[in-house]
Amino acid sequence: MAKSILHKADSRGKADHGWLKSFHTFSFASYHNPDRVHFGALRVLNDDQVAGGQGFGEHPHNNMEIISIPLKGELKHRDDMGNAGVIRPREIQIMSAGTGIYHSEFNNIPDEAAEFLQIWVFPDKQNVEPRYDQVALNYKQRPNLLEQILSPTPEDDGVWIHQNAWFHIGIFEKGNSTEYSLKDPANNGVYIFVLTGSVQVGDQILNKRDGYGLWETETFTLEATADAEILLMEVPMELQ
Structure with missing residues (x-):
């Protein structure tokens, strides 16, 4: 029997710094919820809006896989x-x-807000050589299909990270469905994040910015109950 956890959009932590408005699915900065620290190796899922010309000045990170979408x-x-x-x-x-790295990230447009997802995944090995990569995605040109955008393998589609993780993204028209089979069902779970629209997984309806974690399952079916854009993040459930 699959296990699941639901995080409704309006239950997320919130931060408003003026130039930065952020929603935190998991504990981050001043938002701490002991019941929502991580989903397996998925440590941070921040939904950020950055004012025109503003951003994050140079700051350090170490021993984390950091993904921006x-x-x-x-x-x-x-x-x-x-x-x-x-x-x-x-x-x-x-x-x-x-x-260890130092980096900065700023909205490149002076008079328009930028929106992006900031995602952190615990790595499966410590103190690796820092690296950077970015790739273009094609999923908006191919509706009703999931596109793999991240994996553990450099030769595979999308970017790769130091973790047994796979991310997929897709746009689905109302009434269309897809079945997702976990790459490593014995060890991994999937966190579903609805970017727009609404979808149904089993008996659960998920709306915009809702998150839904599933584990101890091999496969599940996802149906768009409205035109929808979704992000699936498959990660190990146990930290090494």
Whole structure:
């Protein structure tokens, strides 16, 4: 029997710093909920809105896999590995912080808010050499299909991280469904995050920005009850 946990959108932690408005699915910064610290190796799922021209000044990270998925606008990235550039919607960015990195991230448009997901995943090994990557995504050109955007394998589709994890994203038209089979059902669970619209998984209806974790299952079916965009994050349930 599959196990599950539901996190409704309005139950998330909230932060309003003026230039930054953020919703935290899991405990982060001043938001601490002992019942919502992580979902397996998924440690942070922040839904951020950054005011025009504003952003995060240079700051450090270590021993974390950090994924950014822009939803609206442009983010200017710079780090101490020599990487500098802009990421936009339909792209994904990854940083393996490993032994330590410094980076900054700013809204590249002065008069328009940027929106993006900031996701942290615990790595399966410590103190790796830091690295950076970003790739373009094609899922909006292929509706009613899940596109793999992250995996543990450098040769596979999307970006890769130091963890036995797979991310998929897709746009589904109302009434369409898909079946997802876990890559590692013996060890992993899947966290479903609804970006827009609504979907049904089993008896559970999920609306915009709801999160739903499933584990101890091999497969599940997801049906769009309205036009929807969804992100699936398969991660190990036990931390190493």
